[in-house]
Amino acid sequence: MRLIKTIGGWLDDRLQVGATLRETAEHPVPRETASWFYVFGSAALVVFMLQIVTGILLALIYVPSAGEAWNSLQTLNHSVALGWFIRALHGWGSEFMVAIVLIHMVQVILFGAYKYPRELTWMVGVLLLLVTLGMAFTGQVLRFDQDAYWGLGIGASIASRVPVLGPQIVNLMLGGPIIAGATLSRFFALHVFAIPGLLIAFVAVHLLMVVKLGINEWPMPGRVVRKATYLKEYHELTKKDGIPFVPLAVWKDLFFGGFILLAIAACAFYFGPFGPSGRPDPTIIQTAPRPDFFFLWLYAVLSLLPPSMETPALLVGPVVALLALFLLPFIFGEGEKSWRRRPIAVLSILLVAVSLGTFTHLSGYTPWSPVMDAWSSTPIPPQYLRNRSALERQGALVFQVKQCHNCHALDNQGGKRGPALDNVAVLLTRDQLIRQVIQGGGNMPAYGKNLSPAETTALVAFLETLRPAGQPAAQDASRAVALAPDRGAPSTQP
């Protein structure tokens, strides 16, 4: 013990940081702020450290070369002792880090912590969110598999839509004309050097401001932030009702940080590493690329926007969102902090959360993607073929062969790009069926040129059988009138 003290003293005589450190550690925080709500920021820091350590460990084996990266991931997964576990820790750590940063952000909004004088802390926080997402995206690229390859293609397609500079941005992003060796190398440099450097710098500034300005006090309804008086009030509060951060507040951060690490390790252990999926070989086109979890919502949005809206939304949306985030503390820099008195803040967060959640959920079963092999691997349910005429069965065959099943489900099997057709004969008359098939429309291709008259007849005969037993087929009322012999057809000729 005495030895440690002596060494410590010797070091501090030369380093001269002990007093500053002690002062920082023991800075007073409002008593109520030492709460379980305030642990997410430090948890994000803890996960970031895990990412640094596991990242360095992965770099011991990983080869950042387009030709070898995938093989080196296989080696990590299968040949290096516990390589799979380190990969899994890094992958799950990434998911947790994005999630914790988002939760931290929601807490900061709900507690009004971005208000005066912590505007800049918030803005650096927004930058931290951006670089964290940047790490998540570049990390997904380093897992250089089919998803990464085509994900880069998606990124390039989006970037290319920037007016005027689009093509140049694509060349810069890919480091050449195509997604290849240079692309992986530059994403490696970004993921391992550039973005972590920014991340460390932003974290340092963020933490410095948290310490200098003091942690946000627990918001009380009625305790209003005013620029003229806030600082004085805050200092009185910490003086009167403050506790030293170390050791009286920090224990919750420690426990939560440890718990998160344990949770990451548990996920890594039970679920294992992410991929890699197939080789990044562009000639394997039997693939349905999907982005990682935190970009799924974007994938969903891209399929649901009308085509003409897409480019403007892609280019303007992020700018508007970022501006809104950056300007937030300037527009709402004063006033109530308590979420009980800020219904709009609460509702906005709910709205964003529900939309992101819905889009992410939708991407879970990608209803907009055709099921590319349904036509050959998902048979027509047998009950749809029983007691059918030869023509109708032939129509069922046409339905399969012409890939209708890729987009249309029968008995819940098959694609969901178009509506399920189990009841279509109740909804559409024969003429409407023919028209839909021949002319398509509304995200369905027109089959006019690709069906012979005989195929069309058979197909429509099959479609007309698609209705629940006992329900009549759709009728064209005007047709019945027109064809009724006794009333006479109303003249359509002028």
Added chain:
Amino acid sequence: MTVPDGLKRRDFLMKLGLLFNGIVAAILTVPIVRYIMSPVAHARAGRYDSWLSLGKLEQFPAGQTRLAVYRNPVASPWDGDTADIPCWVRNVNGQQFQVFAINCAHLGCPVRWFPQSSLFMCPCHGGVYYQDGSRASGPPERGLFQYHHRLESGELFIKAGEVPTPGSASNLTSITSELPRCV
């Protein structure tokens, strides 16, 4: 801060030192920026695209659409599989050809050809194209990207080298009509 008279010279020297460093930084910026921008400069100079052969015409029977693969003209040894680029070759009638990029005009995913229904379908967001590459349905705003091509001594040549994207496909033909425009 006021500087005592005797130290004016040093103060001036400090400013001169800053200026000196600024100039050196500016000089160094030139090669750094040129290094970073080299992919753009290459593309500008048109050094990415070149004519290459997809092989003998016999591989592409009349009336059919087949997958062809070429090695990208600009490639490095460590590109591995990524420099092998697939494309769809349609032999319209034995004389007319169309060569489509594999990439969907929406977000670049690989489109697949279904000869039974004569459609290209994209697995990502359900873009669909007709056999001539024109847009059939779904989110793409245009038809498939089409390479310039020519027939020479019994082989099919295309001009290729750069991944086509919605914003940078000006070097490729876009498809509007049923019949291919170039033969």
